[in-house]
Amino acid sequence: MLSKRFMAAAALAFAVSAAAKADEPLKIGMITTLSGPAGYLGQDIRDGFQLAIDQNKGELGGKPVALVVEDDSLKPGNARQIADKMLNEQGIKLFTGMVFANVAFAAVPEILDSDAVYISANTASSTFAGKECNANYFVSSWQDDSQGESAGALAQSLDYKKAFLIAPNYQAGKETMVAFKRFYKGEVVGETYTGLDQTDFAAEMAQIRAAKPDVVYEFEPGGLGIAFMRQYEQAGLLKEIPMVVHPASLDQAIVQAVGDAATGVQVTSHWNEDFDNPVNKAFVAAWKAKYGDRPITYYAAQGYDAALLFGVGLEKSAGPDDLAAFRKALLTSDIPTVRGKFKFGPNQHPIQDWYALTAEKGADGKMVLKTEKKVLSDHSDVYAADCKMEPAE
Numbered sequence: 381m382l383s384k385r386f387m388a389a390a391a392l393a394f395a396v397s398a399a400a401k402a403d404e405p406l407k408i409g410m411i412t413t414l415s416g417p418a419g420y421l422g423q424d425i426r427d428g429f430q431l432a433i434d435q436n437k438g439e440l441g442g443k444p445v446a447l448v449v450e451d452d453s454l455k456p457g458n459a460r461q462i463a464d465k466m467l468n469e470q471g472i473k474l475f476t477g478m479v480f481a482n483v484a485f486a487a488v489p490e491i492l493d494s495d496a497v498y499i500s501a502n503t504a505s506s507t508f509a510g511k512e513c514n515a516n517y518f519v520s521s522w523q524d525d526s527q528g529e530s531a532g533a534l535a536q537s538l539d540y541k542k543a544f545l546i547a548p549n550y551q552a553g554k555e556t557m558v559a560f561k562r563f564y565k566g567e568v569v570g571e572t573y574t575g576l577d578q579t580d581f582a583a584e585m586a587q588i589r590a591a592k593p594d595v596v597y598e599f600e601p602g603g604l605g606i607a608f609m610r611q612y613e614q615a616g617l618l619k620e621i622p623m624v625v626h627p628a629s630l631d632q633a634i635v636q637a638v639g640d641a642a643t644g645v646q647v648t649s650h651w652n653e654d655f656d657n658p659v660n661k662a663f664v665a666a667w668k669a670k671y672g673d674r675p676i677t678y679y680a681a682q683g684y685d686a687a688l689l690f691g692v693g694l695e696k697s698a699g700p701d702d703l704a705a706f707r708k709a710l711l712t713s714d715i716p717t718v719r720g721k722f723k724f725g726p727n728q729h730p731i732q733d734w735y736a737l738t739a740e741k742g743a744d745g746k747m748v749l750k751t752e753k754k755v756l757s758d759h760s761d762v763y764a765a766d767c768k769m770e771p772a773e
Contacts, residue, residue, distance in 0.1 A: 405438070405446035406699055408690065409466040411459050411487060412477035414451035417577075417603025420633060421479045421679050422451070425501045428683030429476065431666055432691070440687060441694030448472065454479075454576070456486030463487040467494050473700030474499075476686050479679075480576075481505045481524065481552040492516050497693075497703065501686040502679060504729060505551055510763035513727040515707055515770070520686040520717075522650060523729045523761035524552050527626035528559030528599070530648035530734040533755050535564050535595055535624045538646075542569045544593035544621075546584055546608075548600065549573035556599045556626070562762070569593050574600065579607045585615045596621055601628040606637045613641030622646070632675040635739050635747045642739040642747055650719055650732050651681045652751045657720040659688075685717045692716075727767035731760045 410429065412422030426449055438444055448466065452459040459478065466472040473496040478484040481503045488508070491498045497516045504519040535543060543566055547553035557571060570591040572584055588596055596617075600608040605628070612618055618641065627649040635642045653664055653676050663684050667676050692713050697705035715722055725731045734756040742748040 405444040406474070406694070407446050407448050407470060407472045409463075409470070409472040409475045410447055410449045410477035411452050411462050411466075411475065411483075412449065413454045413479045413483070414449075415453050417579075418454060418479065418601060420677075421502070421602050422477065424633075424677045424679035425477055425479065425683035425686075427671070428663075428667075428680035428685075429501070429687045431663070431670065431680075432684050432687030434670075435662075435666055436691070440691035441696075443694045443699065445690075445694075449477070452478070452483050452487075454483060456483050459483045459487040460490060463490050467491065467496060473497065474690065476501050476690075477683075478503060480550070481555075482550050485551070488517070495703070496700070497706065499686050499689055501682045503552060506555060506761075506763050509727050509729055509761055510766035511768075513767035513769050515728075516703065517728060518689065518710060518724070519729045520689050521682045521730070522732070523727075523763065524555055525559035525562070525761055525763075526650070526734065526756075526759060527628060527648070528556035528597075529563050530650075530755050530759070531597055531624050531626045532560040532563030533734075534646060534648050534736050535560075535597060536566070537755070538595070538624070540564075540566055540593075540595040540622075540624075542567045542591075542593045543595050543597055544568075544570040544588050544591050545597045546572050546574065546588075546599070548576050548578075548604065550576060553599060560597050564597075566594075574604070576604075578604065581608050581611050584608075585611060585617060588617060588621065589615075593621060596623045598623060598625050598629050602634075605629045605631075605634045609634065609638045609645070610641050613638070618644075624648075627651075627678050630739065630749070631677040631679065632749060633677050635749055636675050639747055643741070645739045647737045647739065647749065648734050648755055649678060649737055649749070650730075650734055651678050652735065652737055652749055654751050655718065655720065657718070659716045660718040660720070663718050681718045685719070688716055725760045725764045726769065727761070727764045728769070729761055729764065731758055733757050734759055 414422045499518045630647040693706040696709035737749040
């Protein structure tokens with residue numbers, strides 16, 4: 381029989397261990413793309429998320445947190461391995477960060493199957509928006525189709541009769557083509573898909589010139605967008621055929637990188653630096669104080685908002701130890717975001733406004749995106765009706 385002294389010592393050791401564990405920061409796993417031409421997308425998501433933590437002195441929702449970041453290198457296999465390690469070796473139950481749909485497909489199902497929470501700070505494919513929606517899956521950005529839908533709505537409002545469509549050959553690229561045509565009712569005179577690592581678009585420029593459209597709708601994210609926009613201008617097409625794009629094709633970093641080549645290009649977005657609300661002003665001021673002249677992209681804004689969402693959930697729950705309360709907090713609380721008005725639909729994707737922006741030179745001579753008008757109000761996604769998730773209790 382164990383002595384009372386031994387039992388008391390064991391109880392004390394357990395109590396000390398439990399207290400030490402309670403004092404440890406709650407780990408949030410960020411799997412994102414930090415290298416290659418699209419590396420700045422993940423870097424901005426990471427830095428926007430960390431900025432929210434720093435503003436709250438290392439806490440989200442009043443709880444100490446630590447962001448654990450790993451680079452998926454835009455490789456689905458890498459993302460799956462990282463997710464497995466974080467789940468099974470590091471005990472992480474809260475995740476975010478993946479930029480591209482093909483990468484998310486490899487890792488998100490394992491995260492959800494492990495009863496962990498994933499809050500997307502960028503890609504949000506139709507897969508998890510409809511019949512396969514999941515109580516532990518939230519989105520701080522958009523449902524992917526909203527990008528193409530907003531661009532299609534803008535092109536339609538501008539009365540362009542013929543459009544040429546171009547996008548990368550992967551899930552999100554294919555979905556954006558369908559989404560654009562959902563709101564654009566003119567004639568599509570050409571569609572073409574490009575490689576995710578493509579940098580030379582000469583063949584595509586020739587196809588566009590031959591098709592003679594009234595407008596080009598282009599989705600090429602990150603470094604691909606920079607290369608495409610420059611080559612489009614160099615080919616003389618920008619003077620002949622206007623472009624309507626969504627934010628992945630012309631974010632704040634791309635517009636500064638391509639300079640005059642972007643002048644007059646029209647882009648739709650759910651966020652812009654000039655949005656006049658308290659949360660956005662605090663975010664923009666904090667970003668500029670820390671990163672100076674580095675462009676503030678919507679990727680950074682979405683990373684920041686994802687952190688705020690975690691904060692709302694953690695403030696009113698024990699986090700991973702009480703997922704029902706965590707989820708209820710996100711679905712029933714007023715959520716502060718850089719976009720201002722924000723709420724979740726029944727599939728836990730945003731219902732939000734979309735705006736038309738124009739690329740132009742600012743007072744300092746640098747290219748900026750200026751908010752012009754609203755394109756879509758309280759816009760949801762077409763898949764939400766197929767989501768039969770039980771409401772939060």
